[in-house]
Amino acid sequence: MRPVGAGHSFSPLVPTDGTLIVLDKLSGLIGFDKKSRQATFAAGTRLGNTGPLLEGIGQAMINLPDIDRQTIAGAIATSTHGTGLQTGSLSKYITALRLVTPQGEVYDLSRDSQADLFDAARVSLGALGVITRVTFQNRDSFSLKSQTWVEPTQDVIESFNERMNQYEHYEFLPFSHSDYSLVIAHSETHNPLLAPPPAEDAGDLFALISMIPVSLRKPVINFLVSSLEASESVEASHLALTNVRNDRFNEMEYSIPIDSGLPCLKEVLQTISDHQVDVVIPLEYRVIASDDTWLGMCTSEAKASISIHRMAGYDYRPYFDLIEPIFWKYGGRPHWGKVHSLGYKQLAALYPRMEDFIEVQKNFDPEGQMLNPHLRKLFGFSKR
Numbered sequence: 001m002r003p004v005g006a007g008h009s010f011s012p013l014v015p016t017d018g019t020l021i022v023l024d025k026l027s028g029l030i031g032f033d034k035k036s037r038q039a040t041f042a043a044g045t046r047l048g049n050t051g052p053l054l055e056g057i058g059q060a061m062i063n064l065p066d067i068d069r070q071t072i073a074g075a076i077a078t079s080t081h082g083t084g085l086q087t088g089s090l091s092k093y094i095t096a097l098r099l100v101t102p103q104g105e106v107y108d109l110s111r112d113s114q115a116d117l118f119d120a121a122r123v124s125l126g127a128l129g130v131i132t133r134v135t136f137q138n139r140d141s142f143s144l145k146s147q148t149w150v151e152p153t154q155d156v157i158e159s160f161n162e163r164m165n166q167y168e169h170y171e172f173l174p175f176s177h178s179d180y181s182l183v184i185a186h187s188e189t190h191n192p193l194l195a196p197p198p199a200e201d202a203g204d205l206f207a208l209i210s211m212i213p214v215s216l217r218k219p220v221i222n223f224l225v226s227s228l229e230a231s232e233s234v235e236a237s238h239l240a241l242t243n244v245r246n247d248r249f250n251e252m253e254y255s256i257p258i259d260s261g262l263p264c265l266k267e268v269l270q271t272i273s274d275h276q277v278d279v280v281i282p283l284e285y286r287v288i289a290s291d292d293t294w295l296g297m298c299t300s301e302a303k304a305s306i307s308i309h310r311m312a313g314y315d316y317r318p319y320f321d322l323i324e325p326i327f328w329k330y331g332g333r334p335h336w337g338k339v340h341s342l343g344y345k346q347l348a349a350l351y352p353r354m355e356d357f358i359e360v361q362k363n364f365d366p367e368g369q370m371l372n373p374h375l376r377k378l379f380g381f382s383k384r
């Protein structure tokens, strides 16, 4: 029995020969509290639908990931996050959730009601049962000024620590085989709305670059990206923080202790260059505040996260296999929803509460009805 959200995970958390549970019809705003700025959603609600619904009641999510196609339950199950030193994953802001176990028991979990199970269920990989509703701590609705520009990667790295404190949401995307990065910064504003420029199809740029032999790319990419114009816009937060990504790709992402993030990124970029890896999609470097979930990417400490991508249709394995050991060397934890090769032993060393989580899983699901081969590998179950 595997619950599926929007099917946007790159790792095989969902596939099963058994029963797929689709929560598309369990969607919408169930209730809200004006004073505490909390709102409860049916768990199948797409993130993209939460923005307008919350705007209608004067609230907004504290942060959002790069896209908004995911369902709430799917996003929280993998510790999905955006960027911002002061803002954490979506799971951080859950104040209550309802979980239906494979045995048919219904648990209403919160900080005040079975806090341990609550911390386990806020990032559950869909392994504890089906989550049917989620309450979030939100804030008053707000607008963000979005600024994007291209800048030499060396300068972005040198100014990163200062700027990650300066902007509410800050990230950069280094172009491989190039000296430049795309920088994206968001800051809260009360200025009037200002529409963003029409979105350009990055696929055309990637297709052009991929026609050039890797060894000859650097001057061309430098020329093409350094001439991209800076842009500025002001939008409601849920629109400013999320994007449309039409290109299909595979992705690996690790969270790294924040002080090791930039050294790790530099080694990744150097390795791509040394090995002349034929990759065109830029990397992505973000920061995320800590939370106290058991299986979060940022449990107990703020992290930097580094993502690498490969266009769909290309074999991503050689590239990801080359880079993944660098993430391990810097103490990285994999994103549960993205490609990684780790199994139980390595994961148990990275997640101090892994054993506790597995105990909860066994209690809620004694017959292993929620397990598929990927989850068995993660939890070290050979038979269940």
Ligand SMILES: Cc1cc2nc3c(=O)[nH]c(=O)nc-3n(C[C@H](O)[C@H](O)[C@H](O)COP(=O)(O)OP(=O)(O)OC[C@H]3O[C@@H](n4cnc5c(N)ncnc54)[C@H](O)[C@@H]3O)c2cc1C
Pocket (backbone or CB within 6 Å): 002, 003, 004, 005, 006, 007, 008, 009, 010, 013, 014, 023, 043, 044, 065, 066, 067, 069, 070, 071, 072, 073, 074, 075, 076, 077, 078, 079, 080, 081, 082, 124, 125, 126, 127, 129, 130, 131, 132, 245, 335, 336, 337, 338
């Ligand atoms: C283009 C793109 C951009 C992305 N950007 C980001 C980003 O900026 N930040 C980030 O952190 N991640 C990002 N991701 C990864 C994505 O957010 C996660 O993989 C997320 O889990 C996908 O949500 P989903 O609704 O598609 O869930 P699915 O992929 O369908 O499922 C994910 C997990 O949730 C479980 N699940 C689903 N519904 C339920 C339920 N009702 N109860 C219990 N468990 C359930 C599933 O069993 C599975 O384990 C991105 C992915 C893509 C494709």
